[in-house]
Amino acid sequence: MRFRYDFGFVATSSFWGYQVYLAILNVIKKQKLLFCLPFFFMHTLSYAFGGDWSSEVGLEGTVFAEESETSDTRSNFSLFISTEYYEDWNDGDDSFIFSPRFRLDQNDSERNTFDVSELAWVHVEDTWEIRTGIREVSWGVSLMGGVVDVVNQTSIVEDFFGAKLGQPMINLSLVQDWGILDLFVLTGFRKASLPGPDSRPGLPFELNTDESKISLQNEEIIGLDYAARWQHSWESFEWALSYFYGTSREADIDFNYNVADPGIVSTYDNINQLGVELIYIWNGYSFKYESKTVKGANNRGAGIGMYTAGLIGFEYTWGSVFGGNYDIMWDVSYMHDDRKSSFSAIMEKDIFALGVLNFNDEFDTRISFGSIWDVEDDEGIFLINAERRIAESWKATMFAVYFYAEQKETPPEVIEQQSAAELDRLLRGFELFGDSELEKIIDSFGTLIVEHGIFSDEVGDAIDNLQTIVDNVTFREDNKLAVLKDESFIRIILTHYF
């Protein structure tokens, strides 16, 4: 869609789309003036260069099955807009892309977001191209993603399965007979967007989302991350090898080691990651393998270590099922993650199965059924996604997620251990704290005791607070999904494209 200024601005196509756009712009103005500024900026750009605009605006309504531990919100509305501005010149050898997105949430301030997914210039030559700016990069062979994909930070607040956040970079891509080699220098590390107290799906404890620790081991941010990926194909094989050195995008959680004001913060390690991807096409099947070896990850309590995670599976499409135009695509894979109790590795040995029923009709109707099942612990996530175009440029989506996990009982002796005398034993048994951190806690306790006396309220409160954190944060290895047991939801999304 092209906008043109004419005493203000006038949309030249999709009248209704533009009305909706205006109405939303109004809401945004009333709520937060700042939010509309990039839009005016984009309009000015559009006027100056006359590039190509594609936008979408959507309204999302969610109903949760239960109240959660931190929020009694059972229903929620959220509004989102995303736009892409594209312009190319020199016969397409140079291009510029700008795509910001906004979200306004009824209840969750963590979900009032503005992000620039892309703001980049791409220059193409015969055997190489260079891409400079904020971009989104996707690695990996799995639809689920997540194993080797490391370039962009994600927001699980905006999208439960992870919405990518724009990453500033310079990316040189060499296109040669021996494949495509991408070299990256990445800067501007961004923290993962993690749920706040009002977020749903959320966590049963309060995470201090403003505070975070980066690379505990080195006590500093490297500042620049480096990555490379080589991809090539031969006959029915296609593969990629990738390497990443920098601050991990995966957040783990940790205690802030402040006994006087205890809290939970997200932490990030400096890592070296080697990734392998492989696809083999055979007779309509697509066999997929993806794995990574990560060195330098904290792996909670185990110190600087190494772990591997991987996925193996296949995809197949049954054509012309149910005697008609329908087809069903199956995607089944087995996932494995070495880490026992990392926050990021909620699933360790899991089977992921996805069936997508395509109606192949003029409305592009599609229904997907998925499940992620932890084969060891009998926990799982089930989801259904159904979508259909309901008018020329309107789409309706229904998305439902069910978390199947029961809270396994915490041993009563853990609950009862609240006395100062037992604290030391408690902390030693508590995997979250590495040995080096234990000293910090004992030191800060010592300070409190010296200042206020051992039987003071201050010390008593500190112990209570610690206990609460211990109770909440220690996921049992076999019961991680329990934190999400109240978070099942159904969501209806209405999206307009213009």
Add this chain to the structure above:
Amino acid sequence: MVKKLIVGILALILVAPVFAETAEEKGLRIAQEGEHLDDGWVDSTSKMEMILINKNGKETVRKMHSSATEGSNDDGKMLMVFDSPRDQKGTALLTHSHPDKDNEQWLYLPALKKVKKIASKSKSGPFLGSEFSFEDIGGGKIEDYDYKWLRDEEFNGRKVWVMEAYPKDKYSGYTKVVSWTDQEDHRIYKAEFWDRKKSHLKTMTLTGYEKYLDKFWRPGELHMVNHQTRKETKMQISDNVFNQGLKDKDFTKNSLKRAR
């Protein structure tokens, strides 16, 4: 003398099949001639508008554009980019054809910013909800079919061959395709598609032919009618441009990501 006669008769027997061409051989020869006649277009770009008409006459429009290179030996490359409906905008399909093995295909999903290698065998599946199937769009190779010439006929005042093609691939949705081909310039005017149950499934008529570079005939519209569902699809092709020096870099996985 006698020896000469015998040699002559022997020669005649040996050479005879060349003169007495079977219907199958004639069919194959016509198909091969048609293909050679179309050699040398080098590369092309075009726009397409697909109008899906349901049995109540309601229309849905899909727009796309494509670019292709001919390649030297059946190893052509094609990039197709979808423009509308808007929710599909930016989706792109890259195909590398190979003479003696399966084609390679990648799909770019703009929402995920992801290039996905696809392995589908379901050629018979519908192309974007239309009455065209992937095998109708894909442009099969000569070797994919067995042929048989049926008869000569007149079609709208032009002399045509009526012939049948039988797909060799067990994944094909057809048992035979009957076509009406111009005897002079190999333009195809009509094709009938017969399904696996050997009943008449679809009829395609090709109209609005135009000649490009003084050599290559291209239809302006392909009209497919499904007799079993009573649904129709009109594929209108416009803005054909040939031989504009497209390069390999326009047909890589990298180009798929920046396709517009």
